[in-house]
Amino acid sequence: MAEKSKTSAVKARLPRGLVDRPAGEIKAAERMLGVIRGVYERYGFDPVETPLIEYTDALGKFLPDQDRPNEGVFSFQDDDEQWLSLRYDLTAPLARYVAEHFDALPKPYRSYRAGWVFRNEKPGPGRFRQFMQFDADTVGAASPAADAEMCMMMADTLEALGLERGQYVIRVNNRKVLDGVMEAIGLSGEENAGRRLTVLRAIDKLDKFGPGGVAALLGAGRLDESGDFTKGAGLDPDGIDRVLNFTGWGEQGSGSGSIAGVSAVTLSNFAAAVGTSVGGAQGVAELTEIEALVAAAGYSDRVRIDPSVVRGLEYYTGPVFEAELLFETVNEKGEPARFGSVGGGGRYDGLVGRFRADPVPATGFSIGVSRLMAALANLGKLSTEDEVGPVVVTVFDRDRIADYQTMVQRLRAGGIRAELYLGGSGPKAQLKYADRRNSPCVIIQGSDERDRGVVQIKDLALGKALAATIEDNATWREARPAQFEVPVDGLVEAVRSLLGGRP
RNA sequence: GCAGCUGUAGCUCAGUUGGUUAGAGCGUCGGAUUGUGGCUCCGAAGGUCGGUGGUUCGAGUCCACCCAGCUGUACCA
Known part of the structure; x- marks a missing residue:
């Protein structure tokens, strides 16, 4: 008896943060895409x-001059020593x-693309190290009309996927306005760059911590449940108030809390919040124009100016957008949960310019495909049921495989998904x-049927329904529920009409 | 990165103050039924108890370190 060598067996395991996709999910994703x-x-x-791979320096903000590319990016060296990386977004x-x-x-x-992107960071619920994005971008248009179009197209996309009005909102802000506000509270200049970043991060955390938590992060800092302390931006109470008021989470009536006409x-x-900041005023002007275009097109109920949108801190230079789902749902633990952001984008006027002497304006939007798919599935807008399997032609007589194969080919020629049973097991x-394959029906021809030319x-689905009323196995087998015979010549036609009667 | 929690069969878990051969349900495979998917019944396979070291006559159980996973937090193009 041969010993099983367990120690030498390679353990079958998936690296963390990655997922396999079964047939149903792939098909659902294809429909959605x-x-x-x-x-x-x-x-x-x-x-x-x-391609999925680019030269590391082409991907952006990462250090051409360090010998090790930034963590967070999967990187490796080519045989000529140049650093290559898996792309971490589709924009760069x-x-x-x-x-x-x-x-x-x-x-x-104007272009679009869907593809896998990779991030080498800690995975979490709904966060993977490989995931799919679906982007659209307009390069070479500086007009806010290009930004407004992005937002409206996202709204149209979400509705085409089955979301109803009111279940989502496209929120729009402008990085120049955020910078203007910070300038107005005395955070301009190189020496305050770190604090500005902290302020933006704090604003971005509203959905997680609420206004109180954000206020703490704007001030001295915040202590979380695990006892970890996050250092704050160190703003004085007046600065904290002004930021909160600007975002609309203070006593002011504007911002993310209200809906109509906001x-x-x-x-x-x-x-008022940007004060005398020139850049801030320019940002307000851009947003005003976007708002006018959105209103004229009748999208004001779906596309909303919202001060809390921050998005990618690094490369956005003007308008920024975020698509947020508003409905609540329950997670697998039965707790209420929100899907939140399923996509975002903005204007990145500096990105193409990194490769060229002259700046090239650009704006785009990116959809997080996996996350949006999870949301749609939760809403029942995406069928994830198993597909109907192929018709299975069984092998009851091992010597006549050629005959069975012929039946399969006739079914296929008739446009019917069919396969020959290729295993070595018996009828049962x-x-x-066939049952596990979710086959609509199986074809059986033993010697009896062969002799009679039938x-x-x-019909497996019908048989399953009938089985509910039959309890003992002898009757069940005797009755052969949902089974009928046809002449061999009528096979394709009979299967076709059986399939046709299916929803 | 930091903090907390958890590691026992493919999955979900039980395992007494440290005591003989580590169990259950589900799943898988086989049989009852060699010409028929469900149900039912019977049976089988499946475990370095996360790893290493230590304490002990004896460790799944106690201790130390390590590893992995989960959760929160930091970072997030």
Whole structure:
């Protein structure tokens, strides 16, 4: 008897933060991507694809001059010692692509792409190290009309996927306004760069900690439940008040708390909050124009100016957007949970310019496909049921595999998904196999049927329904529920009509 | 990175003050039924008890260190 060598066996295991995708999920995802693609195409965007791997320096903010690329990015060295990385978003590779083919592309250049991106960081619930994004970008258009279009297209996309109005909102802010406010409270200048970042991070944490927690982070700092202390921005009480009021979480009536007609109120609030800041005033002007375009197109109920949107701290230079789902749901533990952000974007006027002498304005939006898919599944807007399997032609007589194979080919030629049972087990196991494959029916031809020139067709779904009323196995087998026979020549037609009667 | 919690069969878990051969349910496979998927019944396979070292006559159980996972937090293009 051969010893099983357990110690030498490689353990089958998936690296953490990564997931396998079974058939049902892949098919559901394909349907969903098809819907998104349809909307983007209708808006006049064209597909473009770039590789999963880029030179590390092309990906952006990461140090060409350090010998080790930043953590958070999967990187390795080519045989010529150059650093390569897996892309961590789709925007930086697009900027590289546009810069490399700048003269050949029509400007403004409008494109979309779906693809896997990778982040080498700690995974969490709903956060993976490989996930899919679906982006659309307009490169070479400085007009706020390009930003407004992005927001409206996202709204259209979410509705095309089955979300109803009121279940989501596209929130819009402007990085220049945020900078203007900080300038107004005395945080301008190089020496305050760190504190500005802390303030932005604090604002971004509203959904997690609420206004009280944000106030703590703006001031001295915050102690979390585990006893960990996060150092704050160190603003004085007046500065904290002004930031909170600006965001609308203080006593002011604007901002994320209200819904109808807020944008106009928020904008006037902004104008006051940025004070004399030139950049801030410019940001307010851009938002005002976006708001006017959105209103004119009838999207004011879905696209809203909101001071709490911060987004990527590094490369956005103007308007920033975020698509947020508003409905509550329950997680697997039965606790109420919110899906929150399922996508975002903004204007990144500096990104293409890193590769060229002259700046190139650009704006785009990115959808987190996996997260949005989870939300849609939760809402029942995405069918994740098992697909109907193939018709299985069973092998009751090992010597006549060629005959069975012929039946399979006839079914396939008739446009029916079908397969020959290729295992080595007996009839019982074959039926069990077909059941697990979720086959609509199996084809049976033993010697009896062969002699009479017929085949048995067994409707598995109907049989399952009938089984509920039968208790003992002898009767169940005797009755052969939902099974009928047809002449061999009528096989394809009979299967087709059986399938046709299915929902 | 920091903090807390948890590691026993493929999965979910039980395992007494430290005591003989570590159990259950589900799942898997086989049989009852060699021409028929469900139900039922019978049976089988499946474990370095996360790892290493220590205490002890004796460790799944106690101690130390390490590893992994989960949760929170930091960071997040």
